[in-house]
Amino acid sequence: MHKYANPTRFMKIANTVMPWTTAIAVICFVIGLPVALYTSPPDYQQGDTVRIMYIHVPAAWLALMAYMVTAGGSAVFLIWRHTIAHVIARASAPVGAVFCALCLFTGMLWGKPMWGTPWVWDARLTSMLILLFLYLGYIALGDAFDDQERGDKAQAVLALVGSVNVPIIHFSVEWWNTLHQPSIVTMQGLTINAQMALPLLLMVGAFQCFYISVVVIRLRAELLSAKIRVARQNLAASGVPVAAE
């Protein structure tokens, strides 16, 4: 596993994977959107608002998964000092934050007509809001330190501490009496109709592959920033005047 800690080697793999995930994401969106919006049936109770679920659920899963990548990368960074793991953690967080916000907003848009209220302070909704704050705190912390090394460490520690929220989100619908419905994917399989599972799975595929592609783009940007920092230091050391950032 440690040989993939070499950024050059890691980026070689990432750059090979990226065109494929991009292609799969496009295909899933192209097939998934008409299925989600048109060919799949309205729910007998929820009517057409069930179509909001085809965004809401994949966004929620992705928000959680992206956070696990950030927390996992932070753990690897703190334990083995692999910088690439921290770079992956940093690249993942803003994408996860976007999907976390999307999950919350689409949930409100569904809750207003179905529950009669866009928001309740129940366990699932509150823990998901905390996840968004964790993401925002993590991102803000990245620019808060003058000392790069201390900033990296603080970010990684925050990501790890925040990871206690992940199981809380997952089990919140079982541990507490919440308004939010329980998981549709259980050990016994899917608990929804196949006609609704298809658009859901297509959108999950689209969101996940999109996430991987965007994270690879962000990784390239992050690694370039590191190279820019080194180049600036070298230039400064060689006495050539460098324009301020």
Added chain:
Amino acid sequence: MEALSEFFAMGGYATYVWTAYGLALFGIGGILLISLKSWKAREREFTALRGPSRQ
């Protein structure tokens, strides 16, 4: 035409459904554009920095 307006009406939930999909487009498109832009900008910055040192 009627089928089309029925599609856009979303069984009376047009506002909620289309706002949700609009937000999804905004979020997904937004993070993609921001990420691409910052990557391209840093690439330009890096080549510009490397330029003078190579001379």
